[in-house]
Structure formats: structure tokens, C-alpha cells
Amino acid sequence: DVVQHTAPLNPGNSGGPLVDSRGLVLGINSAVIAWSQGVGFAVPAATARWVLSEILQHGRVRRVYLGIAAAQRPIPPETARALDLLNEGAVQVMGVEPGSPAARAGLREGGLIVEIAGRIINSVDDLHRALARAGARVGLGLVREGRRIDREISPTAAA
Secondary structure (H helix, E strand, O other), X not given: OOEEEOOOOOOOOOOOEEXXXXXXXXXXXXXXXXXXXXXXXXXXXXXXHXXXXXHHHHOOOOOEEOOEEEEEEEOOHXXXXXXXXXXXXXXXXXXXXXXXXXXXXXXXXXXXXXXXXXXXXXXXXXXXXHHHHOOOOEEEEEEEOOEEEEEEEOOEEOO
């Protein structure tokens, strides 16, 4: 979730606004790839607004915590067909912290998270976005050992 643009950026411009022709802020400039003919990236304005509100309200950005190490993985087409999944990818659970919300929900290493709160999960970014909107208890869809498993999880705000 970044805004890619070709507005001229120079070293030191990070943190400045990316504006449209009407002066509306679209994002906050964050990076440029110098050798790519001026391709730049900005954090979307909505993300910057959320981060600012978290800092003003809590003094820091609070994120929801599951207690897993995760990696993005493709879902084999035959698995997607067999389980009637619309996903092309999933989030593989690489580790589970003891006593965490994930451990209490029965997540185990190797499982693939394919859905949370009714939203398809193809990547770790999808998981972060879905968790940011999640309530106190959410449904979670997993693929483990070739079977679809549904669980409920209670994500908590990280300390």
C-alpha cells in the first residue's frame, strides 16, 4: 500500500507531501529509486493520518498482536480448487509464540492463513490490514494438512 509516482524527488524530500494539481495531499514522500528514471514512492495520506492519530492519542503506534512469525506463500492451484479458495497466496505460520493469541486459538507452525474476519488473505500486508479493522474476536480461516479449518482468535494490542 504505497503510492508510486514520478514526481521529481531529491535527497532530503522524504517526509514532504505529495500533492495533486488542486493541492490535495495524496501521500507523504518516503523513497525514490534513483536509477529507475525518477520512480518515487509515498505513504498514502490515509495511512499517514492513521499513524498521526495513533501518536497523538497514545504516544505511539499500537498494532494488533497475534504472536506469530509469518511468511507469504503461494497456494498450489490444486489446493485452491480442492478447498474452493479464491486465494492465490496465503500467510504461512512459521512460528507461534507460547501463550499468544495465536497459541490460544490453536494455530500451529506450517498452517496457511487464508481468511480473517471474512477477508481473503493473500499476503502479510493483507493480514495487517485485516487485523487493523478487526474486532475483539474474529474468525480465521486456515489450511492445515490439506484441510480447511476455521478458528476464532482474539487479537490484542501489542504492548
